[in-house]
Amino acid sequence: MALLEILHYPDERLKLKAKEVVEFNPELKQLIADMAETMYKFNGIGLAATQVNIQKRIFITDLAKEGEPSKLTAYINPVITMKQGEETGDEGCLSVPGIFEPVTRAEVITLEYQDVDGNKQSVTCDELQAVCIQHELDHLDGKVFVEYLSNLKQNFIKKKMKKLFK
Numbered sequence: 549m550a551l552l553e554i555l556h557y558p559d560e561r562l563k564l565k566a567k568e569v570v571e572f573n574p575e576l577k578q579l580i581a582d583m584a585e586t587m588y589k590f591n592g593i594g595l596a597a598t599q600v601n602i603q604k605r606i607f608i609t610d611l612a613k614e615g616e617p618s619k620l621t622a623y624i625n626p627v628i629t630m631k632q633g634e635e636t637g638d639e640g641c642l643s644v645p646g647i648f649e650p651v652t653r654a655e656v657i658t659l660e661y662q663d664v665d666g667n668k669q670s671v672t673c674d675e676l677q678a679v680c681i682q683h684e685l686d687h688l689d690g691k692v693f694v695e696y697l698s699n700l701k702q703n704f705i706k707k708k709m710k711k712l713f714k
């Protein structure tokens with residue numbers, strides 16, 4: 549297992565678009581294990597491969613509440629096939645530590661994806677899971693949640709990140 553380096557906003561590499569995963573091999577499983585270790589280390593609930601500078605269409609989530617057993621899930625080649633309603637809630641991101649701002653997302657979604665063995669899966673969800681999936685999927689398309697905010701807020705956050713990581 550290895551801890552991976554997380555890119556921080558406004559790193560240009562967070563804008564790269566991830567490519568489809570075609571090989572479901574032991575290396576993929578190892579990458580997901582390393583991503584999980586990295587996510588847990590920083591107390592995240594989701595992490596996209598883009599955030600660790602790997603341009604592959606993979607993200608992981610673990611939405612287990614404290615005291616619950618792990619619900620670690622890997623979503624590979626995810627595609628949203630249904631969106632319904634709207635909901636606004638605060639979001640945070642391991643690439644933008646310490647920042648929590650409201651974003652409007654679809655309330656209910658259906659996601660089709662592949663699991664670590666390449667099997668096709670589908671999930672319909674709402675609430676935190678729906679928000680988290682939309683947030684992580686954005687990363688794979690080169691988008692950080694900060695980009696939904698006003699220019700004023702984006703500039704403020706950029707300055708704050710520069711101070712934090714100089």
Ligand code: NI
Pocket residue numbers: 640641642643683684687
């Ligand atoms: Ni994020």
